[in-house]
Amino acid sequence: MLNDATPPPVCFVHVTGTQNNKFVEFEFSIGDPDLSVELIMPFDAFEEFCTQHNVQKLSASEQAKIEFDRMKWRYGQPGIKE
Structure with missing residues (x-):
């Protein structure tokens, strides 16, 4: 807690x-940018979401x-063949 x-x-x-000039497609992560979820929101909601969560782009x-x-x-490490 x-x-x-x-x-x-x-x-x-x-x-x-973006989709249809109405929605923003983005990945959102907390703490570790390697682990994210894909989200889609209207532009205004996206800006509010970013402000509310104090995001770093x-x-x-x-x-x-x-x-x-x-x-x-x-796909495995580049240059290493199995």
Whole structure:
């Protein structure tokens, strides 16, 4: 249980796309940007969500590192053949 002295965990978002110029598709994570859920919201709700959770938006290089790590899990370490 969190107490007043415990800082809240850092929340992250990575925008992955839009739909029909009405919705934002994004990944949301708490504490660890490697573990996320995919969400979709209207633009206004997304901005409110980000403000409410005080999110950090991942940079392109941070997201590229995460994607590279995901690929290693899916397909194995590059250059290593089984």
